[in-house]
Amino acid sequence: MHEIKIxxxxxxxxxxxxxxxxxxxxxxxxxxxxxxxxxxxxGTIFIDGRRTELKTQVPFYEIYKHIDTIKQGRVLLAERRAGKLIGTWKYEQMIGEMD
Incomplete structure (x- = not known):
């Protein structure tokens, strides 16, 4: 199994x-x-009377330890197991097609 890195x-x-x-x-x-x-x-804020959702950018190195799963569309590509972010068989298949 492949461990997902930054x-x-x-x-x-x-x-x-x-x-x-x-x-x-x-x-x-x-x-x-x-x-x-x-x-x-x-959260949400109001700008000129319109409701807007506020998004905060968090760098990969700060948020990596808080990721439980990764999806691309509806496909699960990775999940956290025993404290490590491990790629699923679908991710392994995707890597194989890229090589």
């Missing part, structure tokens, strides 16, 4: 449509992976 998170961002489910520290929130970090919801 560089792998960056490759998920390049592929697009990738999300992470975070642990209890972030209230089990689902956040979007982008090339410069993971965007976590910061």
């Amino acid at each position: 560089n792998d998170l960056r490759s998920f961002a390049k592929a697009g449509n990738s999300t992470v489910k975070l642990d209890s520290y972030y209230h089990y929130e689902i956040a979007k992976i982008k090339k410069d970090g993971i965007y976590v919801s910061g």
